[in-house]
Amino acid sequence: xxxxxxxxxxxxxxxxxxxxxxxxxxxxxxxxxxxxxxxxxxxxxxxxxxxxxxxxxxxxxxxxxxxxxxxxxxxxxxxxxxxxxxxxxxxxxxxxxxxxxxxxxxxxxxxxxxxxxxxxxxxxxxxxxxxxxxxxxxxxxxxxxxxxxxxxxxxxxxxxxxxxxxxxxxxxxxxxxxxxxxxxxxxxxxxxxxxxxxxxxxxxxxxxxxxxxxxxxxxxxxxxxxxxxxxxxxxxxxxxxxxxxxxxxxxxxxxxxxxxxxxxxxxxxxxxxxxxxxxxxxxxxxxxxxxxxxxxxxxxxxxxxxxxxxxxxxxxxxxxxxxxxxxxxxxxxxxxxxxxxxxxxxxxxxxxxxxxxxxxxxxxxxxxxxxxxxxxxxxxxxxxxxxxxxxxxxxxxxxxxxxxxxxxxxxxxxxxxxxxxxxxxxxxxxxxxxxxxxxxxxxxxxxxxxxxxxxxxxxxxxxxxxxxxxxxxxxxxxxxxxxxxxxxxxxxxxxxxxxxxxxxxxxxxxxxxx
Amino acid sequence: xxxxxxxxxxxxxxxxxxxxxxxxxxxxxxxxxxxxxxxxxxxxxxxxxxxxxxxxxxxxxxxxxxxxxxxxxxxxxxxxxxxxxxxxxxxxxxxxxxxxxxxxxxxxxxxxxxxxxxxxxxxxxxxxxxxxxxxxxxxxxxxxxxxxxxxxxxxxxxxxxxxxxxxxxxxxxxxxxxxxxxxxxxxxxxxxxxxxxxxxxxxxxxxxxxxxxxxxxxxxxxxxxxxxxxxxxxxxxxxxxxxxxxxxxxxxxxxxxxxxxxxx
Numbered sequence: 008x009x010x011x012x013x014x015x016x017x018x019x020x021x022x023x024x025x026x027x028x029x030x031x032x033x034x035x036x037x038x039x040x041x042x043x044x045x046x047x048x049x050x051x052x053x054x055x056x057x058x059x060x061x062x063x064x065x066x067x068x069x070x071x072x073x074x075x076x077x078x079x080x081x082x083x084x085x086x087x088x089x090x091x092x093x094x095x096x097x098x099x100x101x102x103x104x105x106x107x108x109x110x111x112x113x114x115x116x117x118x119x120x121x122x123x124x125x126x127x128x129x130x131x132x133x134x135x136x137x138x139x140x141x142x143x144x145x146x147x148x149x150x151x152x153x154x155x156x157x158x159x160x161x162x163x164x165x166x167x168x169x170x171x172x173x174x175x176x177x178x179x180x181x182x183x184x185x186x187x188x189x190x191x192x193x194x195x196x197x198x199x200x201x202x203x204x205x206x207x208x209x210x211x212x213x214x215x216x217x218x219x220x221x222x223x224x225x226x227x228x229x230x231x232x233x234x235x236x237x238x239x240x241x242x243x244x245x246x247x248x249x250x251x252x253x254x255x256x257x258x259x260x261x262x263x264x265x266x267x268x269x270x271x272x273x274x275x276x277x278x279x280x281x282x283x284x285x286x287x288x289x290x291x292x293x294x295x296x297x298x299x300x301x302x303x304x305x306x307x308x309x310x311x312x313x314x315x316x317x318x319x320x321x322x323x324x325x326x327x328x329x330x331x332x333x334x335x336x337x338x339x340x341x342x343x344x345x346x347x348x349x350x351x352x353x354x355x356x357x358x359x360x361x362x363x364x365x366x367x368x369x370x371x372x373x374x375x376x377x378x379x380x381x382x383x384x385x386x387x388x389x390x391x392x393x394x395x396x397x398x399x400x401x402x403x404x405x406x407x408x409x410x411x412x413x414x415x416x417x418x419x420x421x422x423x424x425x426x427x428x429x430x431x432x433x434x435x436x437x438x439x440x441x442x443x444x445x446x447x448x449x450x451x452x453x454x455x456x457x458x459x460x461x462x463x464x465x466x467x468x469x470x471x472x473x474x475x476x477x478x479x480x481x482x483x484x485x486x487x488x489x490x491x492x493x494x495x496x497x498x499x500x501x502x503x504x505x506x507x508x509x510x511x512x513x514x515x516x517x518x519x520x521x
Numbered sequence: 522x523x524x525x526x527x528x529x530x531x532x533x534x535x536x537x538x539x540x541x542x543x544x545x546x547x548x549x550x551x552x553x554x555x556x557x558x559x560x561x562x563x564x565x566x567x568x569x570x571x572x573x574x575x576x577x578x579x580x581x582x583x584x585x586x587x588x589x590x591x592x593x594x595x596x597x598x599x600x601x602x603x604x605x606x607x608x609x610x611x612x613x614x615x616x617x618x619x620x621x622x623x624x625x626x627x628x629x630x631x632x633x634x635x636x637x638x639x640x641x642x643x644x645x646x647x648x649x650x651x652x653x654x655x656x657x658x659x660x661x662x663x664x665x666x667x668x669x670x671x672x673x674x675x676x677x678x679x680x681x682x683x684x685x686x687x688x689x690x691x692x693x694x695x696x697x698x699x700x701x702x703x704x705x706x707x708x709x710x711x712x713x714x715x716x717x718x719x720x721x722x723x724x725x726x727x728x729x730x731x732x733x734x735x736x737x738x739x740x741x742x743x744x745x746x747x748x749x750x751x752x753x754x755x756x757x758x759x760x761x762x763x764x765x766x767x768x769x770x771x772x773x774x775x776x777x778x779x780x781x782x783x784x785x
Contacts, residue, residue, distance in 0.1 A: 073548070075766055
């Protein structure tokens, strides 16, 4: 190329070409650049137009904060996407800068390549990527909250979980919860402040000045002051609303209404489940109470007393039960059993076994035969599989007591301060197929003797062996017998298990005094 | 706090007064490479990276804590508590000037003097106040940042040495300067440019120096004067430099102004 050709190539190249001073002043530029910017009328050189002046404001800040420092530090920057404010509107360009190799004062050579198509494509990519990231983040948040909700126990658990999630996961500065009261519409059910402490029910002081706008069905509503109201919609009805006050600091994201709507639904369903669960718990308690709180038989020839201590692990009823009844005028039957499982199902099973035992018991039905009958019942009806039970029938005239244990702990025989476990008459729990014949055994009581039937909650504890538990029970029962009459304190004294882990437990005591 | 979390680097005599140099938005501690060595004879010079920049641990970024500048100020306080160097000279560039103001307001015992380079307590115009930008223009910046999001690290690959015989050097130097985590940088941009800390200036107790460039589109001269007027005890130094980063473009002018303020 001739020198003239080269000069034309510089002037008319399909890219903008510039030389800048160290402060960004345009020292020279080709015709393409001036055509794009339409600023050829302005003076160039010292004190004249700067490249930053023809960028959009965003590009100018970017130049000052990112490109400039890098040029100072490394002398070159490549492919930065900025926009020129041009004669025909904005022109996206890719900018590359390198320290000039020319002699003399430090200068920078710049190329600007038009990037309309590429920029359009890249913007779509950026939008798609941002969308994908947002979707992933949303999914994570929803999953985290849903998991927490499914682990929440009862309405109280859901209440705490929802308020906790509001500030931890949903970006709220503070939040309050209003649940549907029976009569008076929504009632305050707690709040959570900036420091994450969940307020208590009806703590009026924290109620603040939240004015609830009317609910529009099940939609998330943003009030004029930025407060967001999320309905907690269950399967059939709206249980209440979560009222969120979002953060409004510069770096905060605005509340994501789509996520809030999903969380509201999940919380509503969790409240459905909690309500159903609490109902089932209360029915189970009612059933168990009906079964256990009946009058035990009273007779001058014997005394039967019982102690039942519910478990404290959760609200559920356990599977322990007992019964005592006169089979005929001279035979007293006593039973203690334990069914597998907890809750409503366990309560129903107890009731069925108890009724079956009463129906089966008769003057000519010994303990082994009664257990055979229960086996048959369990197999045919499909309830009470693996339940354990101890049955004893006492001849009130002679003191002969025949008993049998289906997988249950042995009766404890008390005489004159001596305690003996009756390890005879043992066989498998109910309903186990292929087990051998049921055995039974007879022990002869003396006047004044007692027998204890009890469940494993009395002797079992995680931090000691079963044998140790049995020993402690025998000691406590013997001590109690020496001190005269039976006292309710026996169970508590022999079983001071730590409250948080204790299972339910029951003890039935029969004393024969003809 | 773990000092490695902020890639803390210490130079200069251990017994000397500490000078903490805090970088601004868009870069990392390498911004101070022409300034820090000039004080390393008389001061215990502390360099660090804000979370999201340079060698700082990105896992330390907390979207709640760092949603406003107070979170960054808390980081500085934790850093100074950990170092326990006595009251320091805190030199904050750009947004770090305001981070220093907030930190000093909370824990004046940690600060002896403040040097604020190109400070702006509010970038967006408000009634009776000219910050230099409209809210729309800040959105434009965020869009520009998004467009340079794709392949950010390769865009900024430096060739400072250009040593073709030893390509392993080039690989090592890639991303050596001004690395920023794009997602964090975008939030930091919002936190930086949408904050309003004008009211915090009056609470500064430490003697302060405002270093203002002759021409600076990010922090114009009138904003620098506003900061000077609001600070209870401040000195104003207008230096002959153009642009927002005199620590890189005019390090000697900046160092000169600092020496005059700090004294011998």
